Amino acid sequence: MQLLKEKVLEEGIVLSEQVLKVDAFLNHQVDPSLMSAIGKEFVSRFSGETITKVLTIESSGIAPALMTAAHLNVPLIYARKQKSLTLKEDIYVKKVYSFTKQVASDLTVAKKFITPDDRVLIIDDFLAHGEAALGLAHIIRQADAELAGIGIVIEKAFQNGGKRLKDAGFRVESLVRIASLENQRVQFAEDYIEREKINYATSV
Ligand code: G4P
Numbered sequence: 001m002q003l004l005k006e007k008v009l010e011e012g013i014v015l016s017e018q019v020l021k022v023d024a025f026l027n028h029q030v031d032p033s034l035m036s037a038i039g040k041e042f043v044s045r046f047s048g049e050t051i052t053k054v055l056t057i058e059s060s061g062i063a064p065a066l067m068t069a070a071h072l073n074v075p076l077i078y079a080r081k082q083k084s085l086t087l088k089e090d091i092y093v094k095k096v097y098s099f100t101k102q103v104a105s106d107l108t109v110a111k112k113f114i115t116p117d118d119r120v121l122i123i124d125d126f127l128a129h130g131e132a133a134l135g136l137a138h139i140i141r142q143a144d145a146e147l148a149g150i151g152i153v154i155e156k157a158f159q160n161g162g163k164r165l166k167d168a169g170f171r172v173e174s175l176v177r178i179a180s181l182e183n184q185r186v187q188f189a190e191d192y193i194e195r196e197k198i199n200y201a202t203s204v
């Protein structure tokens with residue numbers, strides 16, 4: 001997604017070889033027109049799928065997931081990471097561990113919001129090691145609902161989340177894929193492949 005790539009290059013800050021800061025448009029301040037474009041893009045990528053609900057995790061997944069749900073005209077559910085005062089009824093719970101933040105949390109969703117006749121689209125802001133998406137997929141399975149696919153705003157393709165999700169048989173659509181954050185610059189996966197091709201072509 002070209003618009004998102006430009007935003008990442010203009011406003012993203014490479015904090016380390018593992019972490020990209022995007023708090024100017026996604027993780028703290030949110031760009032609504034970009035989120036709307038992101039929602040439309042997910043709808044177009046999953047246009048062949050029946051989707052009855054969108055599922056994400058608080059907090060940074062909510063903005064892109066909400067816009068996707070709005071364009072699909074279906075409800076958005078966000079899994080809680082902390083126990084809510086009011087979430088006392090029957091709940092699905094799945095423990096996930098964040099390698100990036102080095103904390104474990106209990107993803108929690110009220111049973112009444114996902115039922116066996118649902119086809120659920122997972123949306124999240126970042127894909128790193130795949131723990132969050134696998135945790136949400138587990139909750140969908142607990143509910144006997146179907147997973148329609150997984151939409152990711154920014155995939156860090158140098159980490160193993162994409163492979164884990166594809167190996168598990170899930171359809172994953174990432175709007176941008178980052179191949180590397182080395183040397184304090186963002187290298188997108190497609191450009192990386194293009195460059196490798198050019199290097200190969202000029203070397204033979
Ligand atoms: P995983 O689910 O793919 O395994 O990812 P991981 O546990 O490693 O990371 C989970 C949390 O860290 C998520 O936030 C995710 O958005 C964030 N994260 C991972 N990599 C990056 C990165 O390069 N840059 C930024 N800005 N965030 C990253 P969270 O715990 O759900 O918190 P929240 O910010 O959504 O509240």
